[in-house]
Amino acid sequence: MSSKRYIKLSAILLLLAAAFFLFIPDEEEEPLFITASDEKEDGYVSLDDKFDRVLDKELLDGTVTGISIRSADSGEELYSKNGDIRLHPASNMKLLTAVSALATLGPEYRFATEVWTDGEIRGNVLHGNLYLKGKGDPTLMKKNLDQFAVDLQNKGIQRITGNVIADDSWYDDVRLSQDLNWSDESNYTGAQVSALTLSPNGDYDAGTVIVEVNPTEDIGGQAEVTLTPETDYVTIINETKIVNGKENKDITIEREHGTNNIIIKGKVPVNAASSKSWVAVWEPAGYAVNVFKKSMEDKGISFAGLPEVTNGVTPESSTLLTSRKSIALEELFIPFMKLSNNGHAEVLVKEMGKIFNGEGSWEKGLEVMEQIAADLGMNTDTMMIRDGSGMSHKNMVPANEWTHLLYDIKKAEWFNVFTNSLPVAGEEERLIGGTLRNRMMEEPTKGNVIAKTGSITGVSGLSGYVTSIDGKELIFSILINNYLGDTKEIRKIEDKLVTILAEHEF
Template identity: 55%
Template structure:
């Protein structure tokens, strides 16, 4: 009996290590003997025809030791999509700290006399992606409380905390109109508490009169954008086919297509061209709403704050550990790129992608990642040139557990099947049953022909494992395959 048991175990281990083939394709994988059955389960999942022609990297490690217990093309470099944010997030927590805050300042080089500020008013941004219209309202109220009623000078936005490169190098024209590829500036604003900095929300409401254009609403209201409305309201029941896009190189927002009468609202988050002027426009509106007027000839422009300018008011953002919730749960690309520039500014005195990515690379290497097999081109994962093996992703997930900020990192990951947006995040509608619901905590990633899921799952035995699934060159919906792999991990029980 012992001999038969030994032979059976050896056979299972060989199946886990040996190329698994269905006659049409070959998949190679390795697994340790203790997890051989898990390896066989995952190998079967990877035979899904939706992966035909795709490349899939899978890596699983013991969280407590980092031992690699399963790998399928684990050393193959693949595009990580938003799994890149795992590296960026770890670097930001290590470099900036959980309690780091961005700041925004209002300064002047003038003097106040009899309610008149004689001199220029400066709005100096230092990267805060969380500024809302209400924050500019508070700035204006603070100035009014100082007795300022008129300004004889210019309104100047200072965005020199970072360089003037607005988009990372691999962003395409087809993306840059939308929130997920918004321009990065040290001076910016967000439309709501998702904090998609540098964007406005454009809503197209059906008109009550058929044949008339849709009614357009921009949130927050700003004179910076120019609405070109070519839409048409059609009879109820007809097809809704409407697009909302910004014209390249301008803030012309073009609405085209049809909206059925009595139908639903169409809503898009549109990226602003030159968001520094967006923040300035909102601030000017807030000043006017507080009764503060500009007198004489004046300009609204960009410039650098003089070193002798006096601070009038300021705002510090929420702590980084709070910002990590919308950043990671909702996979906010803008936050990732701002964090990169901020790390470059703090470590090397230069708020650029070059220096920010250098910090991410250096931190990743310190975490034990093999940087000779990794290519980093941006901080968010938008680039199709980023490359990382799944084995290095799980390597990072093991390493961060030893850091004092690990709980912040872990808490920021989307949680499978939990409906609350700021808990479940991008996993709120996936893996909604046992044993994955509330168990799998992982970062999603999606690009054209790229899908990824990497994080943590606890087995039926109570063992915490880290995993990474990177799928490239897919032409079908492959997130169910990622979910099946995560479910196989969460369902796994070691043989007795």
């Protein structure tokens, strides 16, 4: 090869090499295609990785966490961790109870309470028995019984020769759900379910009496105890002691099993604040009649019958004297769902059983709930439903089934009634924020998260709706089971996961 040809060939090779290196991207240059791993280096973190970081906590060792995230627009599953594992839902069970009641009874449904007689009014005397018949109304209060007394007074009745009888036959006589812990029996969270019951306040904690303990100035003496409503159906056993203001308050308020003896023990400092406890009564039908008799006595109506409460069934031939309807379900759902009222849930179960299966029992009511769940696309073969409130540790529902439910009801005509009943994160008003009023109190979760909370021993749950920072509406369910740590710390994990959803770009 001649030297000229060699020089030309070398020049060509140099030019080709220069062209090759000219098109190699610089290390700082943006790559043409971005992989998931490249995105992380670029500041992007996937939802999976964000969740993994939160869930990598010693507090969760030994627990089972089920998480399901869905698009509220399409129902598409966006994330699932143990989403098909059956877990205890705690009060997330109220989601299905609420949906079932809205789908069957309807938002405008109202409970009834009636006053009947098997006798007749002659002059100012009612010759016969008076029946207070309950049909499940958890909103019945003393003021309503006072109005009944006025109604009887307006009919000219001043004396009743017979008995005042409690009729709670609208439901069966099973007062407590099958898996309720015995330790919950005297607490308002485990109040007995009866077709005839009474609430002490506007939260409608049916079947309870409010016991208030106040200090006196008598050091060494007893604290003052008052009841709302005033009743002698329960007996107060006051074993308190007033102590000096430097000591700590330490009192217990418990009802003895099988009785209405409420025992109050402990020390009450002379400068202590008032203490209130909502105590579930034994046999609430008798409680309602006891207070009703007091209402009538206050209106000057006397009785010749037995002084003690009598139970019975209103004869078919009886005459209706007066009645009332409760607030509509859509109104009742505010305290029911916002404040997670167990009694409301169980009443709804029995009412569904009574109206649709002819029997006001848990068995027949739960059959209705299971049918509604199946109709809405939930896989009932992977679920166990034992009550309406979620108090049972035998309830089992996977997280994916909760997000299925929350998606499938979006087209229901009562959907807004349902979502309006859910607690709203960070909203301090008690009947707006509910059980979420002190959680997720900052942007972007405050006012953006609506969800049902749930908590029983070793179980915490949160299921509902949130909108992401880029406007994507999401449905989520988080169930954490078998934890031994502080419930507050478990809730912080739930809140962090939901906050991630609110901050994430999809």
